[in-house]
Amino acid sequence: MRTTFFAATAAMAGAATAAAANHRHAHHMFAKRGHAASTGFPIAATGEVCLPGCTTIWKTITGEATLIPNKVTTVTSTSTNTSTVIITSVPTAVSTPVKTVPTVPTTTVVVAPTPEVQRCPTPGTYTFPATTMTVTDTTTVCGATTTKVPAGTHAIGGVTTVVTTLTTVTCPVATVVTSGGVTTSTIRMTEYVCPTAGTYTIGAHTTALSTETVIVYPTPTIIVPGTYTKPQIVVTATETNYVTVCPYTSSGLPTSTPTPSPVSTSAPTPAPTSSTATPSPVAPSSTASSSAAPSSSAAPSSSSAAPSSSAPAIPGNSKTEVKGTNDHFAITYGPYDSSSGACKSASQVKKDISEIKAAGFQAVRIYGTDCDTLVNVVPACVSHGLQIIAGVFVRPGGQCSIENPEVKKQVDDLVAMNNWEAIRLLVVGNEAIMNHVCNASQLAKLIVDVKAQCSGFQGPVTIAETLNIWQQTDVSSAICPLVDVVGANIHAFFNPNVDAAGAGIFVKGQMDILQGICNKNVINLETGWKNEGPCNGKACPGAQDQAKAISSIRKTCGDASVFFSFDNEGWKPQDDQRWGLTNIFFSQ
Template identity: 55%
Template sequence: AAHHRHAHEHLFRKGLNDTAAVCTPGCTTIWKTMTGEPTLVAPSTTKTQTQILTVTPSPKTSTQAPPPPPPTQAPPPPPATTEIVVVPTPVVTTCPTPGTYTFPATTVTIQKTTTVCDATSTKVPSGVHTIGGVTTVVVTATTVTCPVATIHTSGSVTTSTIVQTTYVCPSAGTYTIAPITTTVSEETVIVYPTPATYSPGTYTAPQQVVTVTKTGFVYICPLTSKGLSTSTTPVSTSTPAPATTTVKTQAPPPPPVKTTEAPKKSEAPKSSQAPSPPNNNGGDLVSNNDHLGMTYTPYVGTTGQCKTADQVDSDISAIKNAGFSVVRVYSTDCNTLENVGNACSKYGMKMIAGVFVKSSGCSIDTPDIKEQVDKLVAWGKWDLVVLLVVGNEAIMNNYCSPQQLKQLITDVKGKCSGKFNGKVTISETLNIWQREDVSSNLCSHVDITGANIHPYFNNGVAPSEAGQFVRGQMSILQKICNKSVITLEVGWPSGGQDNGLAVVGLDAQSIAVKSIREQCGNEVIFFSLEDDRWKQKGSCGCEDSWGLGRAFNINTSS
């Protein structure tokens, strides 16, 4: 399933582009140099292979540290070679032989919004490959202006730089701007640059201890934002907005806006069992009408920037007036706790709070997780919270193992002990919950079974059958842990590609929502309030079209 996530890539960017999508002759590229420091990526001199590694973060990182020394390692392997950069790009290191390597903590502070070269890697077979670049889909002749990453080689030094390009697309179609073509003689992990935009703030990479089992292993150590200013740009955490995301899946807005990963919609596994109502003793997690709650992320629908407190207040008021009693949030960025919490308190609504987990780590000491938990503990308005969700499709996206997520739940509960004694759960799809390693580790650690269920991704489900499908999935979920079930995301896209019987459109969306409300609306959280036009459309063409405001007659602030 694609993460709702809330996986967020830069607008129009793909990690590995289809060579057939490259623009044919007739497109004109005009290059202009963008202001910013270039970054260096040392080319690998040894064969690169895949490996199994163990990463152990240290509990703390310094906030004002001098440039770190080269990484050290336990004998017998020789020292790893690392390029230290002066902007918060990931540090790329080649570990020449098997062994244990220690990478010291790194802290970088920037004063203004900066676009730099990020590092991305992909494993490819032998042959010619087209990678990188920025991919865009246009519906008419269009001129696109965007930053792209380029590579220049001089002797043994490879320099990656960001340039601003104006790309003229003569007609409707899919175009890849400034892709990189490379030839490899055998299966190889290629590291190549992509644009990344960073807001002002301090970025930190904790000390890492890495065990390498293969020769020539390339290790990319990312830096995570810490202590960013609360401006109009969303803080990058990995969530949430529905971020980012997801891809649980969980796509950010156009540069220079930097946002968290919004969750992507999750494909729901097929169910052959007839639905039967689960025993749900959820208390505040069951409403007395046919629409319990709505997911909410405080991002402007067209740009992905943070909404103001007044805009959030207006949205929460509209959600309340539509008859909802609960709002689900994914993380703490964009002053979510303060702005959404104040509005919920004002209008008499409850909250489902969240700790968003992304690829940077699944430990209480992972910087972005620690930042979220610290904010939750300091916030103090736990009387508003009826449920705390730790991770949004974190197992599905391979951000956490079941054992790691189990430990994270324990640690989060410990941090919040004495302040919050309510229900705690995770949010995964049914097929993840059905795994023995998941149920055996996590059933005992959740108070209610939380799941994301999106019937659109099952091509045998028509809009009119959406509610029956969701009810059937909830019935199966109830038997896994023998606990109450809450659907933490359910919706239907108004745009994108038809998926068999699961057709899209405003009418189809209205029919699906009506079906869900009739079957189980009092036990589900609808996804989501408004369309997120700043997101990439995704493979379904639908990731930006899940807004349900029209279906519930809600006018939003965007």
């Protein structure tokens, strides 16, 4: 069963930060973008949805939303510590210390284990009780999540995607209905038409804030059958209106996720492939060494890509976390000369790493083992107390297998180095599915094989893909059980509706969506902003805009982000050269 309504645990102080349209570079050992040669547009499809200026059909499928009277959270306790929770959404939900009162019966609410957003109005200690519930049917609900934003006007919410042709889309949209002072979050299945190629967003809202505010907003979430438990949580609030999220954990769920019913769409011409995440048309890269461009001829036979909530939530261990203790956790680094691309000397690498340490970074992401990376970069990082996010790169055109000589050499190099204590996270592939290097099952097997070969490494393992790749059900069902955290490359610059000041909200919104796909924590493995070049809609490069964008990302999710990149890279194609963060973090 797919429900079309659920009363969220907290009302929107703003709407959902966008579901993703984020395209990243396809890498030649690190950072080169690919495009569809046949169209001139980057191919993508995050959850085929569209927004301002494209709506030629607006049809609400589920009818009018059902409203719930304004009531406080109610709990009925039993001797087995199992209770039924019914939560309504109000504009300023306020949590108070635990009270047990009779449950109010209703037949209009589908009870589901969405995260409960609780607000502590004044400093003090608050206790939120344990709750257990059982879900028997697959259900689409309005989940709740939060993000902190500074004062100002913010465009929040909506779902963004890129299409390369006329496409009709049917998707679940989280929306809010207010009547008689009661605000209710609902899911509505809605049909849209994107008339031409381009980037579209639907459901976005604009809100003006006079002070820094924690925004609580609904997001579409698919809940699969199983038993869910929210443990008792004791929170000590040290400020007024402190917001905390009480999540549910799952148990007894199936090891594979059922595929949701197909999305009904109609378009006179085939829709774009759902295998990339490019949010806007940009000029294709001309370099011979860049990744193979995604081709529309390789698109699956489907008239639309999956919507942003198409990947059902998959149970997993959500406790593993890869993040720092400041607002700029890690940075990408390649030991290549910024002009020629030649391998740097050991002394040059040491100088670079010392600057990274001085700038306050806590980890360095490397993409492979070429250019004596394990010989020069790793020891330099260790000497400065920096952790390594190591990578096993699968080159476009190569075999997605441990039998690939290039892949095998990288794994053998890591094993021979035998310095697993230095590695914080191991990343298998970089946008390998997006660039058609691997399919989901091939990448899953490669993860298993790399883990087996690197048995001495006891830390977390993940992949690096864009949001829309993670949203594909074949990817999430195959990969979620094998990774410890969800790794994604998230670049706000490639969304033409996002300016530099809004980059942080966009990136955090993408991470919030990713969190629900595997029920695991998220690490943003690539994020940045260009310092020179042409504008992409509202996204304009330049020193000032780059500074604004990086500052915005640092405020919202810098502790779980890897910033891209250490320096400009003049040896790459022109469009890929100007991502260096020298002016932001390092001395000239």
